[in-house]
Amino acid sequence: MTSLRSWLVTASSLLLGTAVSAQRADPPATLRDFSEQRIRHQKTLGYALGGYALANIAVGAIAAGQTTGETKAFHQMNVYWNLVNLGIAGAAALSQRKQSGEGETLAQAVRRHENMKQLLLVNTGLDVAYVMGGLYLRQRGRTNELSGLPGKAAQQQGYGTSIMVQGGFLLAFDLVNYLLFKRRGDRQQEQLLQATDSGIGLVLPIN
Template sequence: MGSAQAPLAPAFDTERRALDYRATNVLGTWALANVAAGTALTLAGEGQTKAFGQMTLGWGAVNLGIVAAIRLGKGRSAPTDRAGTVRAQLATENIYLLNAGLDVAYLAGGFWLLEHANTRRTPADYQQNKGFGEALLVQGGFLLLFDGLLYRAHHRHGNKGLYPLLSRVQTVPGGVAVVW
């Protein structure tokens, strides 16, 4: 059993990390596009367009920070055993699920700002709420799609190479058994 267990962790973790690396490329590209577009709209726009640009620029900067933190954290060692691999896999999937929940909150915030804009007394307040709300909808929509697709990709990866092995593990009185 020991020799069958050893190859799983490094190969599986390499594939999981490759998925995340590609994801940071996508998020980094999105972030750079947001910084560029947000800067242009903030500098050249007025009212609602300027507010949209400001929020977009802010989201781009935050996402660039997230990508940088992820890339700098690549020095962490990979799990060396099956239990560590399982923990890392489940943590990865749970992060994307948590992020998807946050993305829904961003969308709700965007809709709230759009509705709240209608109660503003001045045109400037109306335009700012509309611009911020629209930007939140764009960001929340993209991030929900991004996190949802990544959760699905990681879960499929787990189903392909890890979870079938776990389905053979059962607890029995006094220990754990593997059923073939």
């Protein structure tokens, strides 16, 4: 009986030691951390897109006045495209200015995290369409060039190249940020859901 009791005490001590070590190495996420991380990432997205748009508008506006033909059309479209990007970034910044993770329920936080991932995935599909649309416009320009319409051809080819470049940037931008959202947020979300489902306060993530 004494040996059985000693074995149980030893086993319990080992399990407790493992749990404490795991907790110190990788503490479980809290709901507030999960929400705040999403909000910070969303704000960073807006600032990055806005900065990129401003740089393109400045460079494009100067270059368009110093070039001609296809190159001029390329810079013009960069300006037009990034005026839209700047508007999107500005609207996002205004909507997120007062956002806080305080008061969010777990269901709300999970839904908003999943919605953000879905939005970025939808955007990647649109970005591919932009690149293909730019390629099509370039091909139309080449057709017009062969048809003896060099002015129209230069504009279409310049616009097409710009749309391909801008679409390619957005494709990389949205895809990378989707992967970051998934890598950072999904693990925290899993920890929170496991803790809720099991009804305990400590979750030991197993990789």
